[in-house]
Amino acid sequence: MVTGIDVVAPNGIGVDEYWTSTLDGRSGIERITRFEAGQYPSQLAGEVNGLVPEEHLPGRLLPQTDRMTRLALVAADRALTDAGVRPDEMPEFGIGVVTASASGGFEFGQRELQNLWTSGSKFVSAYQSFAWFYAVNTGQISIRHGLRGAGGVLVGDQAGGLDAVAQARRQVRNSTAVVVSGGVDSSLCPWGWVAQMASGRLSTATTPARAFLPFDTDAAGHVPGEGGAMLVLETPGSASRRGAANVYGEIAGHASTIDPRPNIGREPTLRRAIETAVADAGLVPSDIDVVFADAAGTPDLDRVEADAIGAVFGPRGVPVTAPKTMTGRLHSGGGPLDLVCALLSLRDGLIPPTINVEADGGYELDLVLHYPRPAPLRAALVIARGHGGFNSVMVVSHTEP
Amino acid sequence: MTIDDMLRILRVSAGDSDDVNFDKSIVDTEFEALGVDSVALLEVTAQIEREFDVDLERDGVHGGYTPRQLVALANVR
Numbered sequence: 001m002v003t004g005i006d007v008v009a010p011n012g013i014g015v016d017e018y019w020t021s022t023l024d025g026r027s028g029i030e031r032i033t034r035f036e037a038g039q040y041p042s043q044l045a046g047e048v049n050g051l052v053p054e055e056h057l058p059g060r061l062l063p064q065t066d067r068m069t070r071l072a073l074v075a076a077d078r079a080l081t082d083a084g085v086r087p088d089e090m091p092e093f094g095i096g097v098v099t100a101s102a103s104g105g106f107e108f109g110q111r112e113l114q115n116l117w118t119s120g121s122k123f124v125s126a127y128q129s130f131a132w133f134y135a136v137n138t139g140q141i142s143i144r145h146g147l148r149g150a151g152g153v154l155v156g157d158q159a160g161g162l163d164a165v166a167q168a169r170r171q172v173r174n175s176t177a178v179v180v181s182g183g184v185d186s187s188l189c190p191w192g193w194v195a196q197m198a199s200g201r202l203s204t205a206t207t208p209a210r211a212f213l214p215f216d217t218d219a220a221g222h223v224p225g226e227g228g229a230m231l232v233l234e235t236p237g238s239a240s241r242r243g244a245a246n247v248y249g250e251i252a253g254h255a256s257t258i259d260p261r262p263n264i265g266r267e268p269t270l271r272r273a274i275e276t277a278v279a280d281a282g283l284v285p286s287d288i289d290v291v292f293a294d295a296a297g298t299p300d301l302d303r304v305e306a307d308a309i310g311a312v313f314g315p316r317g318v319p320v321t322a323p324k325t326m327t328g329r330l331h332s333g334g335g336p337l338d339l340v341c342a343l344l345s346l347r348d349g350l351i352p353p354t355i356n357v358e359a360d361g362g363y364e365l366d367l368v369l370h371y372p373r374p375a376p377l378r379a380a381l382v383i384a385r386g387h388g389g390f391n392s393v394m395v396v397s398h399t400e401p
Numbered sequence: 402m403t404i405d406d407m408l409r410i411l412r413v414s415a416g417d418s419d420d421v422n423f424d425k426s427i428v429d430t431e432f433e434a435l436g437v438d439s440v441a442l443l444e445v446t447a448q449i450e451r452e453f454d455v456d457l458e459r460d461g462v463h464g465g466y467t468p469r470q471l472v473a474l475a476n477v478r
Contacts, residue, residue, distance in 0.1 A: 251429035
């Protein structure tokens with residue numbers, strides 16, 4: 001079960017602000033301010049500008065952390081506080097950490113590369129040895145709180161975040177009492193930016209409201225963002241023993257697949273991932289009351305996703321939404337943020353909207369557009385896909401009393 | 402290189418912590434006891450080398466050194 005959550009998102013810091021903004025359809029996508037982006041064809045991003053992580057972390061951690069680690073540490077701190085978990089009161093190996101990362105510490109790495117090439121190897125920070133590394137968020141969270149249970153990292157671009165929570169669920173089922181999970185990414189620096197543009201999937205629109213339009217006839221790319229979410233997963237026994245104050249729901253099912261190579265006549269495997277995740281939850285498709293789409297925002301990928309959803313749930317067979325239209329695609333943070341959003345939807349019986357999109361109808365999706373839709377929600381399906389063919393699908397549901 | 406340089410470099414390269422202030426009171430405390438771990442010490446030593454253009458043979462510097470001893474080493478080189 002999920003007993004603690006926190007969010008660091010371009011349209012809200014903390015769970016309440018994020019949820020309120022999301023229900024209001026408020027977007028955090030703007031022209032980039034973090035670096036000089038005017039020279040690039042893509043100039044918009046979802047920046048986290050409402051939080052100064054340096055104000056919340058000890059000075060000792062600052063020289064050795066990339067921005068994405070600072071954001072992750074703040075989110076993990078707050079998720080643990082939200083859960084009411086006191087590591088010093090838990091068994092020594094009782095709390096694990098499994099996070100996802102898609103880019104590692106790009107901004108830190110760019111600076112050190114610049115030091116290397118302008119000044120020489122003696123000017124590269126010793127902290128580069130780990131500050132760039134995908135597993136560093138897991139490591140720093142674990143060190144900061146003394147969490148000595150099983151630890152790990154999953155790397156699968158945007159799909160990795162759900163894979164990390166799935167791995168956390170495996171560990172909890174394997175009797176680790178508590179596992180901190182989720183993902184936070186940030187690669188809003190020139191080096192990170194050109195790396196993303198090389199995918200050919202970034203929007204070049206200059207107006208935020210016209211830039212990220214999944215399932216729309218004008219879909220022409222996505223907008224990246226920074227941030228993500230952290231979740232505390234726990235066994236029912238542990239939660240009950242310590243009187244956990246919050247129970248947000250269950251990670252009920254999961255499946256991940258990888259697409260076959262293109263042009264060999266085999267189908268993408270997203271449909272199978274959806275069916276397997278639903279079955280893993282002990283459910284059937286009609287039990288799912290909302291789908292949080294991966295929402296790639298390019299026509300070819302939108303078509304694959306819409307076809308898979310339609311094949312499993314029938315044409316317009318389930319409400320579909322993409323609140324990431326308000327944040328951009330957050331790499332490893334995207335899946336966990338959608339999970340938190342799904343849990344809050346279940347809590348409040350409200351499906352958050354997809355903004356800026358006018359459905360083109362050709363996809364036969366029941367898109368929730370512009371305004372939140374009240375609905376009785378028993379279970380939600382969250383889809384996350386990563387560059388290179390990663391598909392990860394998760395089901396969340398209420399916790400039975 | 403002075404003790405003040407050392408304290409400044411500690412603050413920048415290792416970072417102040419809530420428990421330990423890098424001020425003159427700690428100049429004879431071992432780095433390990435100050436919470437300056439092996440990587441932080443590498444970075445602190447590298448920064449001294451950059452600023453003062455010395456070679457401290459970093460492999461020899463370890464957590465048992467004190468700030469005063471590291472300053473002395475830098476000034477000998």
